Amino acid sequence: MAVRVGVLGATGAVGQRLIQLLDPHPEFEIAALTASDSSAGKTYRQAAKWRVDSPIPTDVAEMTVTATEPDAVPDDVDMLFSSLPSSVGAAVEPGFCEEGYVVSSNSSNGRMDDDIPLVIPEVNAEHVDLLEVQRDERGWDGALLKNPNCSTITFVPTLAALTDFGLEKVHVSTLQAVSGAGYDGVSSMEIIDNAIPFIGSEEDKLETESRKLLGEFDGAELTHNGMDVAASCNRIPTIDGHLENVWVETEEELTVDDAADAMREYPSLDLRSSPDPLIHVFEEPDRPQPRLDRTLGDGMAIAAGGIQESPFGLQYNCLAHNTIRGAAGASVLNGELLLENGYI
Numbered sequence: 001m002a003v004r005v006g007v008l009g010a011t012g013a014v015g016q017r018l019i020q021l022l023d024p025h026p027e028f029e030i031a032a033l034t035a036s037d038s039s040a041g042k043t044y045r046q047a048a049k050w051r052v053d054s055p056i057p058t059d060v061a062e063m064t065v066t067a068t069e070p071d072a073v074p075d076d077v078d079m080l081f082s083s084l085p086s087s088v089g090a091a092v093e094p095g096f097c098e099e100g101y102v103v104s105s106n107s108s109n110g111r112m113d114d115d116i117p118l119v120i121p122e123v124n125a126e127h128v129d130l131l132e133v134q135r136d137e138r139g140w141d142g143a144l145l146k147n148p149n150c151s152t153i154t155f156v157p158t159l160a161a162l163t164d165f166g167l168e169k170v171h172v173s174t175l176q177a178v179s180g181a182g183y184d185g186v187s188s189m190e191i192i193d194n195a196i197p198f199i200g201s202e203e204d205k206l207e208t209e210s211r212k213l214l215g216e217f218d219g220a221e222l223t224h225n226g227m228d229v230a231a232s233c234n235r236i237p238t239i240d241g242h243l244e245n246v247w248v249e250t251e252e253e254l255t256v257d258d259a260a261d262a263m264r265e266y267p268s269l270d271l272r273s274s275p276d277p278l279i280h281v282f283e284e285p286d287r288p289q290p291r292l293d294r295t296l297g298d299g300m301a302i303a304a305g306g307i308q309e310s311p312f313g314l315q316y317n318c319l320a321h322n323t324i325r326g327a328a329g330a331s332v333l334n335g336e337l338l339l340e341n342g343y344i
């Protein structure tokens with residue numbers, strides 16, 4: 001029987017992607033939709049300005065949106081997918097967990113807290129058991145699991161494939177699509193014919209989240225990876241798909257062939273939303289490209305290419321769909337992991 005789920009922040013850019021992915025999902029049934037007080041009481045069709053590239057699901061369209069508070073969500077809902085602004089997430093997500101809801105969240109609040117797992121299932125599925133520590137410490141019946149920032153999700157799986165070589169220093173420079181800022185995030189007058197070499201707080205997220213994701217969990221405590229990471233983040237006028245240039249220095253010698261083989265062979269998981277292969281490695285020197293490659297693996301694959309030696313270690317490019325693999329799809333995959341691990 002499908003698990004009854006709710007979407008917090010259901011009317012937003014990521015909330016709409018969540019609905020697009022959850023509506024046909026055989027393991028989940030959408031049973032609650034929340035948003036701000038200005039949307040509460042409206043049907044979803046009235047409240048959401050639907051902008052996703054498939055029709056609004058008819059059953060969801062006629063559901064009533066509620067306020068984002070535990071009392072408004074039916075008791076028989078077992079899991080919540082959260083795509084709230086981080087300030088709102090910080091204020092309300094703990095209250096849902098206290099009331100017994102298991103929350104798979106996109107919002108950046110709490111991602112770096114010691115007792116909140118930050119998970120990309122193919123990279124660090126074992127970190128999900130940090131939820132036991134969280135429940136002991138916070139006394140929650142529910143639980144709070146986070147997925148990383150969309151740019152972090154793009155390059156960390158490629159690093160995970162190279163960990164056997166001993167990661168020492170990583171430089172990453174991003175070319176990020178406008179959808180990552182939400183529909184109202186970047187004005188067209190700012191971004192057309194332009195590139196903006198600043199995205200607030202983004203560089204810090206790539207540098208800190210990557211070390212947490214590649215850290216070691218001993219069943220009680222998480223030790224962050226000791227590699228050095230420097231990030232430079234840029235907004236460019238693509239719609240979807242973050243492209244990133246990466247330089248990696250390793251303890252062991254790492255050849256182009258070693259890196260390509262390690263990425264190609266890096267395993268996916270036996271979860272519905274985990275694509276096989278996880279990392280698609282291109283031989284063509286001009287790939288991956290956002291428009292051509294962002295939908296690989298239904299938007300859940302990571303694309304890599306341009307692998308070459310450089311004076312700063314091994315160099316390559318990688319790409320992922322920022323609102324699917326980098327946001328809504330990441331939360332859904334984490335939901336599948338929670339289900340698989342008995343947290344629902």
Ligand SMILES: NC(=O)c1ccc[n+]([C@@H]2O[C@H](COP(=O)([O-])OP(=O)(O)OC[C@H]3O[C@@H](n4cnc5c(N)ncnc54)[C@H](OP(=O)(O)O)[C@@H]3O)[C@@H](O)[C@H]2O)c1
Pocket residue numbers: 008009010011012013014015034035036037038039040047068083084085086088106107108149150179180181182183322323326327
């Ligand atoms: N866009 C991306 O690619 C991306 C990627 C990774 C992570 N994220 C993260 O995901 C979250 C959502 O991003 P988004 O781009 O979807 O934002 P968005 O389009 O602005 O949507 C925000 C959602 O939160 C609701 N909301 C706003 N204020 C609220 C309040 N005070 N109480 C309850 N609900 C409230 C909105 O409802 P109303 O419609 O009623 O205002 C809407 O449903 C953010 O934390 C963002 O950083 C986004």
